[in-house]
Each structure stands twice: as C-alpha cells, then as structure tokens.
Amino acid sequence: MKQPSRRRYDPDRRNRIIEAALDVIEIHGIAGATHRRIADAADVPLGSMSYHFNGLEEVFVAAFSLLAETVSAKFVELLDAAKTKDEAREAVVELICGNVWATERNMRLSYELYAYSMRNEAIRAVFVDWMARSRRALERHFSSRTADALDTIIEGATIHNTAQPDTVTREVVRWMVLSLTREEYDIG
Amino acid sequence: MKQPSRRRYDPDRRNRIIEAALDVIEIHGIAGATHRRIADAADVPLGSMSYHFNGLEEVFVAAFSLLAETVSAKFVELLDAAKTKDEAREAVVELICGNVWATERNMRLSYELYAYSMRNEAIRAVFVDWMARSRRALERHFSSRTADALDTIIEGATIHNTAQPDTVTREVVRWMVLSLTREEYDIG
DNA sequence: AGACGATGTGTACATCCTTACATATCGTCT
DNA sequence: AGACGATATGTAAGGATGTACACATCGTCT
Numbered sequence: 001m002k003q004p005s006r007r008r009y010d011p012d013r014r015n016r017i018i019e020a021a022l023d024v025i026e027i028h029g030i031a032g033a034t035h036r037r038i039a040d041a042a043d044v045p046l047g048s049m050s051y052h053f054n055g056l057e058e059v060f061v062a063a064f065s066l067l068a069e070t071v072s073a074k075f076v077e078l079l080d081a082a083k084t085k086d087e088a089r090e091a092v093v094e095l096i097c098g099n100v101w102a103t104e105r106n107m108r109l110s111y112e113l114y115a116y117s118m119r120n121e122a123i124r125a126v127f128v129d130w131m132a133r134s135r136r137a138l139e140r141h142f143s144s145r146t147a148d149a150l151d152t153i154i155e156g157a158t159i160h161n162t163a164q165p166d167t168v169t170r171e172v173v174r175w176m177v178l179s180l181t182r183e184e185y186d187i188g
Numbered sequence: 189m190k191q192p193s194r195r196r197y198d199p200d201r202r203n204r205i206i207e208a209a210l211d212v213i214e215i216h217g218i219a220g221a222t223h224r225r226i227a228d229a230a231d232v233p234l235g236s237m238s239y240h241f242n243g244l245e246e247v248f249v250a251a252f253s254l255l256a257e258t259v260s261a262k263f264v265e266l267l268d269a270a271k272t273k274d275e276a277r278e279a280v281v282e283l284i285c286g287n288v289w290a291t292e293r294n295m296r297l298s299y300e301l302y303a304y305s306m307r308n309e310a311i312r313a314v315f316v317d318w319m320a321r322s323r324r325a326l327e328r329h330f331s332s333r334t335a336d337a338l339d340t341i342i343e344g345a346t347i348h349n350t351a352q353p354d355t356v357t358r359e360v361v362r363w364m365v366l367s368l369t370r371e372e373y374d375i376g
Numbered sequence: 377a378g379a380c381g382a383t384g385t386g387t388a389c390a391t392c393c394t395t396a397c398a399t400a401t402c403g404t405c406t
Numbered sequence: 407a408g409a410c411g412a413t414a415t416g417t418a419a420g421g422a423t424g425t426a427c428a429c430a431t432c433g434t435c436t
Contacts, residue, residue: 007383007384007385007430007431007432008384008385009383009384009431009432009433010383010384011383013383013384028307029218029219029303029304029306029307030217030218030219030303031217031218031219034422034423034424035423035424035425036422036423036424044384044385045384045385045386046385046386046387046425047384047385047386047387047426047427048383048384048385049424049425050424050425050426050427051383051384051385052383055424055425056424107306108303108306111299111302111303111306112303114299114302114303114347115217115218115296115299115300115302115303116217117351118217118295118296118299118350119216119217124351127351128351128352131348131351131352131355145360145363148348148355148356148360149341149360149363149364149367151344151348152341152344152345152348152356152364153337153340153341153344154344155343155344155347155348156339156340156341156342156343156344156345156347157340157344159302159343159344159347160319160336160339160340160343162306163305163312163315163316163319164316164319167319167336168336168340172333172336172337175333175337176337176340176368179337179367179368179370180364180367180368182367195400195401195402195413195414195415196414196415197401197402197403197413197414198413198414199413201413201414222392222393222394223393223394223395224392224393224394232414232415233414233415233416234394234415234416234417235396235397235414235415235416235417236413236414236415237394237395238394238395238396238397239413239414239415240413243394243395244394
C-alpha cells in the first residue's frame with residue numbers, strides 16, 4: 001500500500017453493498033454478478049467484499065433477503081389498505097397491472113431469485129417465507145382457498161405481462177379476480 | 189498433440205452438446221454453466237465447443253430453444269388429446285399437478301430461461317413463441333379470454349408448487365379451472 | 377493520552393475461464 | 407487411389423475471478 005487514500009468513515013457500508021448487489025444482479029444476472037462489479041457499483045474497494053462477507057454466496061443471500069423483505073412489505077401494505085372486499089379485489093388487480101409492485105426491476109430480480117432458490121436452501125427459505133406472508137395478507141380478506149387462487153394468478157399474470165406487456169389486460173385480470181371470488185361476494 | 193487418441197466418428201455431436209448443456213444448467217444454473225463442464229457432460233473434448241459454437245451464448249440459445257420446443261410439444265400434445273371440454277379441463281389440471289410437464293427439471297430450467305430471457309433478445313423471442321403456442325393449444329378448447337386465464341394459472345400454480353410442493357392442491361386447481369371456465373360449461 | 381478492536385484498503389496469487397488455432401483424422405467425391 | 411473439405415482434438419495464451427492478507431486508520435474505552 002503505497003498511497004493509502006484517506007479511509008472513509010462509512011457505517012452501513014454493508015447495506016450499501018447489498019443494495020448495489022441487487023443493482024448488479026438486475027443488469028447482469030447472477031451469472032454476471034462478481035465481487036468487482038458489485039464493489040464498483042457500491043463505490044467501495046474490492047477488499048471490502050471479503051471483509052464484510054464470507055464469499056459471494058453470502059452477498060447473494062443477503063441481497064435476495066432484502067428484496068423479498070422490500071417487495072413483500074409493499075405487497076402487504078397495499079392489501080392491508082383495503083377496507084372492503086371490493087377494495088381488496090381491486091388491490092389485487094392493481095398489484096398485477098399497476099406499476100408499483102410488478103415493476104420491470106422486481107420481475108427481473110424475482111426471476112433470478114426463483115432460479116437461485118433452486119440451488120440454495122437459505123434462499124429457498126426466504127422465498128417460502130415471502131409466499132407465506134403474501135398468503136396471510138390475502139387471507140385477511142379471502143378464504144384460504146381463494147387466497148391460494150389469487151396468489152397463483154398474481155404470480156402467473158405478472159410473468160406473462162413481463163414477457164409480453166399487456167397480454168393479460170386489466171380487464172381480463174379483473175374478470176379472473178371476480179370469477180375466483182364470486183362465491184364470497186358481499187356488499188363490501 | 190503428442191498422442192492423438194483415436195478421433196471419434198460422432199455425427200450430431202452438436203445436439204449432444206446442447207442436451208448436455210441443459211443438464212449442466214439444471215444443476216449449476218447459467219452462472220455455473222461453463223464450456224468445460226458442458227464438454228465433460230457431453231463427453232467431448234473442450235475443443236469441440238469452439239468448433240460447434242461461437243461462444244457460450246450460442247450454446248445457451250440453442251439449449252433453451254430445445255427446451256422450449258420439447259416442453260411446448262408435450263403441452264400441446266396433452267391438450268390436443270382432449271376431445272371434450274371436460275377432458276380439456278382435466279388436461280389443464282394434469283399439466284399443473286401431474287408429473288409429466290411440471291417436473292422438477294423443467295421448472296428449474298424454466299426459471300433459468302425466464303431470467304436469461306430478460307437479458308437476451310433471441311431467448312425472449314423463444315419464450316414469447318412458446319407462450320403463443322400454449323395459448324393456441326388452449327384456444328382450441330376455450331375462448332381467448334379463458335385461454336389467457338388458464339395459461340396464467342398454469343404458470344402461477346406450477347411456481348407455487350415448486351417452492352412448496354402441494355401448496356396448491358389438485359382440488360384447489362380443479363376448482364380454479366372450473367371457476368374460470370364455468371360460463372363456457374357444456375355437456376362435454 | 378494510549379491502547380485495542382473494529383473497520384477500511386490495496387495488492388498479490390492461484391485458479392478457472394473463454395477462445396483461438398495448429399494439427400490430426402475421417403467421409404466422400406472423382 | 408488420391409484429394410479435399412468437414413469434423414475432431416489437444417494445448418496454450420490472455421484475461422477475469424475469488425479470496426486471502428498485511429497494513430492503515432478510525433472510534434471508543436480506560
């Protein structure tokens with residue numbers, strides 16, 4: 001070390017690295033997410049990587065955990081805001097068709113998460129927990145069986161619309177939601 | 189080259205490499221799919237890789253194309269075998285819950301494909317074409333709107349069941365399919 | 377003030393990777 | 407039989423990667 005540039009005081013650098021990791025994964029995929037690229041994105045030296053994490057896998061686990069946390073929170077928030085069953089229905093439609101939850105970024109990252117969870121037990125647990133929370137939020141408004149169904153179409157429709165935008169239109173989504181919640185219909 | 193081991197006569201080696209690539213991707217993901225690993229899996233020397241393909245990307249594109257072809261064919265076959273609307277409904281249930289289509293292998297590979305398609309135009313086209321064929325197969329039995337809906341739940345339910353087997357039970361699936369095809373009910 | 381542990385930084389190294397290519401071998405056409 | 411193009415093979419060059427680690431610097435506690 002010849003010219004040690006002034007060392008930065010940088011608490012929660014660890015968190016910044018984790019967020020940077022998500023940015024890198026979004027663009028390059030897990031396959032292209034390297035120590036160096038993440039370090040650059042977080043604007044920290046390479047050495048910080050080995051200091052804060054025991055290997056790349058630990059970075060990925062932290063990153064995907066953060067993703068699940070963030071996305072799941074938004075999901076629950078939107079559903080909890082609904083006061084009547086009709087509002088809950090509309091919230092589901094909004095989750096699928098709106099630009100709050102099913103963003104391009106979230107979808108890209110979710111796909112990486114899906115794939116990664118097949119090969120990593122910790123991430124699989126994160127994924128399962130995420131789904132459980134979604135399901136619980138839906139169950140505040142709907143029966144257990146209906147919650148399963150709605151969760152299913154949320155997953156499926158967002159994927160379709162990622163590949164081909166507006167294949168599953170808002171109108172079709174609304175119709176699906178109604179069909180699957182009809183028997184529970186109430187005044188609201 | 190000191191001791192050139194007897195060169196093999198090996199037509200359609202290219203295809204074997206492509207299939208081996210899928211095996212490797214299934215186990216190691218795109219991130220861990222290297223020339224060497226694929227060559228080993230296909231039982232060919234490393235040099236064969238650069239002879240048959242101009243880089244890894246070309247291998248991946250070929251592999252995912254093969255996957256889409258194979259899986260899509262099975263999908264269409266099962267649906268085309270249905271003669272009545274009730275049989276078609278049951279075919280959809282079988283696609284989701286059976287062990288023919290939504291196998292562990294296919295799911296793992298599909299996730300890699302989803303993720304990869306976000307970063308590769310050729311694969312995105314393959315993916316879109318795959319979805320179009322599925323939709324067409326469904327439209328032989330159901331209205332356009334219902335086809336969208338069924339395609340959606342197929343996607344969503346298989347994902348849920350991959351993460352947590354039997355979360356979406358056969359019974360729930362059957363109920364969903366019925367709910368979404370009720371208005372089209374006929375004697376069968 | 378001094379010491380000590382936590383945090384930050386640069387660099388080196390072994391490993392693995394992609395890719396290219398010179399050479400060997402085969403099928404087939406004349 | 408001979409020639410020629412397609413196919414097959416081993417190896418090496420050059421670059422990227424993961425990880426370790428020695429050293430610098432800071433916060434904080436005594």
